[in-house]
Amino acid sequence: MSAEGEYDCIVIGAGVQGSFTAYQLAKKNQKTLLLEQFLLPHSRGSSHGQTRIIRKAYDQDFYTHMMEECYELWAQLEREAGVKLYRQTGLLVMGPENSESYQLFKVTLQKNKTPMVVLTHDNFSQHIPNVKLAPGDGAFVDISAGVLYADRALRTVQGQFQKLGGVIRDKETVTNIKPGPVVTVSTSAGVYRAKSLVITAGPWTNKLLAHTGLQLPLEVVKINVCYWKEKAPGSYSVKRRFPCFLLTEGEESKEHIYGLPSNEYPGLVKICYHMGSETDPDQRDKQTDKSDIEILGQFVTRCFPGLVPEPAVVESCMYTWSLRRPLKQPPIVHIMNDYQPYLSQSEARTNCGHGFKFGPVIGKLLCELSLGEMPSNDLSPFRIRRFHTKTKSAL
């Protein structure tokens, strides 16, 4: 027999953004349904894996400002659920001292009076052993940055949502959306109706939006998540207070290279390249491009002499980039998050490669938008309307 139900709100996609949105809605006593196509937990989207970086170091003020509230909301969830989701490690930022991108990171933190320590070539190795700072590179540490325990965070927020009476239906793919004063959502197992709908479908956003006639200029890329073996076990370990790091640009590439201390897999340091190759989210494993791994190998050889310059483990994850017109120009590396006024009482949002840490605030904002409340943060950098694209729904 197929399932049916009436809700105040339906959220499609139980990644970090959908889970936080559903939790916020349930906190506001909204009868909420969270739909997920895969059996939970799963590793086919963007929110899986044990760790993510949390930081205030950004090259634009509004992200640094948003992070103030994010840290508070993460801590609030930790207290509510009695679990530890964040571990402070600091974030080492490195990059050519005179480059625009490195300077933007540094100046944004300084301007916002964020706790930081600037390192010099003379004292660098005393603070950060086993890393080679390139000649001409500057370095500083964003002190409050650290690691978020991603899988645990997802489990926790979904658990809190259920405790508040929220309903999760996993292994249920949304197959159709009919907007209207009451939105009708059909899935592989049933039909549900709600006063509002939030779509947080990550890499599948355009596939889902196709049901509404709306398409966004997005590109999904597969990221090779690489783990590198320590030659001397523990030398880059979280226990020895090795920090997360971000190279704004380097000899190997203009793209960021970033990493986290060895932690989830003993003796293995996660180091990844902030760019991947285009993929269809349903065909992710057919994308086998490994040119990023070559770049990372060169970087590891140059900067991390205590690591074997060949990945010991490679996992997969996906980013959903927003693209400036014309398509295929460099991506705008922003979270996107917007109310889509042409879908009656519905919202559409998506994200890219740095959205995990913002989950609590994005959840709060999507909740406010779906209740018709004034959003409590400035959303102008995230508006769908900034894309001169086909934003008008055909429905």
Ligand SMILES: Cc1cc2nc3c(=O)[nH]c(=O)nc-3n(C[C@H](O)[C@H](O)[C@H](O)COP(=O)(O)OP(=O)(O)OC[C@H]3O[C@@H](n4cnc5c(N)ncnc54)[C@H](O)[C@@H]3O)c2cc1C
């Ligand atoms: C390698 C990597 C490293 C990253 N590092 C960081 C970091 O250090 N710090 C940070 O803050 N962020 C980081 N990010 C970004 C962050 O992880 C993402 O921004 C975030 O996880 C996106 O979450 P989401 O909920 O939007 O998408 P997803 O997690 O992909 O969730 C979307 C969900 O929708 C479901 N869905 C789709 N279509 C349907 C349908 N038709 N019916 C039902 N369900 C559907 C999907 O199955 C999926 O579960 C990283 C991302 C990657 C890939």
Ligand SMILES: O=C(O)[C@@H]1CCCCN1
């Ligand atoms: O959000 C972050 O902190 C990292 C930075 C580098 C790219 C991946 N995400």
